[in-house]
Amino acid sequence: MSAIEISNVTKTLNEFELNIENLNIEKGFITGFIGPNGSGKTTTIKLILNMIFKDSGSIKIFGKEYKSDDIDIKQMIGYVGDVSGYIPESKLKDIKKGISVFYKNWDEKVYQKYVEKFKLNENKRYKDLSKGQQKKFELVMALSHHPKIIIMDEPTANLDPLVRNEFLEILQEHIEKEEATVFYSTHITSDLDKVSDYLVFIYNGKIIFKGERDIILDNHRIIRGNKNLIDNDTKKELVSFKENQFGFEGLTSNVKSAYEVFGEEVVYDKANLEDILMYYTRG
Numbered sequence: 001m002s003a004i005e006i007s008n009v010t011k012t013l014n015e016f017e018l019n020i021e022n023l024n025i026e027k028g029f030i031t032g033f034i035g036p037n038g039s040g041k042t043t044t045i046k047l048i049l050n051m052i053f054k055d056s057g058s059i060k061i062f063g064k065e066y067k068s069d070d071i072d073i074k075q076m077i078g079y080v081g082d083v084s085g086y087i088p089e090s091k092l093k094d095i096k097k098g099i100s101v102f103y104k105n106w107d108e109k110v111y112q113k114y115v116e117k118f119k120l121n122e123n124k125r126y127k128d129l130s131k132g133q134q135k136k137f138e139l140v141m142a143l144s145h146h147p148k149i150i151i152m153d154e155p156t157a158n159l160d161p162l163v164r165n166e167f168l169e170i171l172q173e174h175i176e177k178e179e180a181t182v183f184y185s186t187h188i189t190s191d192l193d194k195v196s197d198y199l200v201f202i203y204n205g206k207i208i209f210k211g212e213r214d215i216i217l218d219n220h221r222i223i224r225g226n227k228n229l230i231d232n233d234t235k236k237e238l239v240s241f242k243e244n245q246f247g248f249e250g251l252t253s254n255v256k257s258a259y260e261v262f263g264e265e266v267v268y269d270k271a272n273l274e275d276i277l278m279y280y281t282r283g
């Protein structure tokens with residue numbers, strides 16, 4: 001069973017339409033959710049968390065739908081959002097006190113372990129923490145009730161590389177121990193190079209592709225060659241391409257098939273996730 005199963009979900013917000021035909025998030029792995037600004041990542045995450053309601057379709061968390069199992073589902077999820085929702089004037093110990101009672105699996109030992117590890121001062125007010133400390137505290141809160149699924153929306157945005165690494169290491173260590181599932185959105189593709197197993201790309205409210213990160217990276221190549229190699233047939237091998245006075249540069253999603261067409265006449269270079277994202281979204 002997948003941790004999250006989405007089928008035929010639609011949501012319209014003014015001009016914007018989200019339409020996810022089919023998306024399964026694999027249990028026990030880290031799935032990165034990427035796409036340009038305004039493509040629908042936060043909307044998808046809010047739908048999964050039942051923070052907003054879908055227009056149609058179905059969303060199941062470990063086979064359960066929100067209608068009847070609302071509280072059970074919320075117990076299973078740890079969430080780190082782009083904004084925390086905590087009262088900024090509250091002390092950390094009071095935030096913890098208020099939230100921990102909601103979770104039947106709340107583990108004070110785990111909480112204390114991470115508070116110490118991250119050197120968080122529980123007597124400080126949330127608003128007086130640095131951005132990095134705030135995110136660490138949110139992660140501690142999310143991990144301390146043994147969630148089966150950790151869902152995060154841009155958790156490492158605005159964090160410096162050192163804090164980002166620390167954050168991701170703790171997350172990875174934790175999910176390996178607990179066999180948890182992580183689904184998180186990010187713009188920082190280098191983070192995904194470090195910790196993701198699967199990737200989901202979204203653009204204009206639609207999933208444009210998804211799969212194992214290493215296979216995605218293996219199948220894509222940047223191709224450079226002479227302009228006169230581009231015609232209506234060879235174009236079909238490229239996700240998109242650009243031309244300059246010397247030649248063309250494009251991305252293929254199927255290096256084997258592209259090789260059959262272009263052979264040795266072009267150069268094949270590895271593509272990173274940033275290249276891949278750019279070629280898919282440049283139109």
Ligand SMILES: Nc1ncnc2c1ncn2[C@@H]1O[C@H](COP(=O)(O)OP(=O)(O)OP(=O)(O)O)[C@@H](O)[C@H]1O
Nearest residue numbers: 013014015016035036037038039040041042043044
């Ligand atoms: N409450 C709302 N009312 C109207 N439109 C909305 C609302 N929330 C989001 N949208 C629109 O839906 C689209 C998708 O927004 P969403 O926040 O899901 O994108 P995103 O991929 O998370 O973007 P970003 O990377 O910039 O955070 C945008 O065009 C946004 O303006």
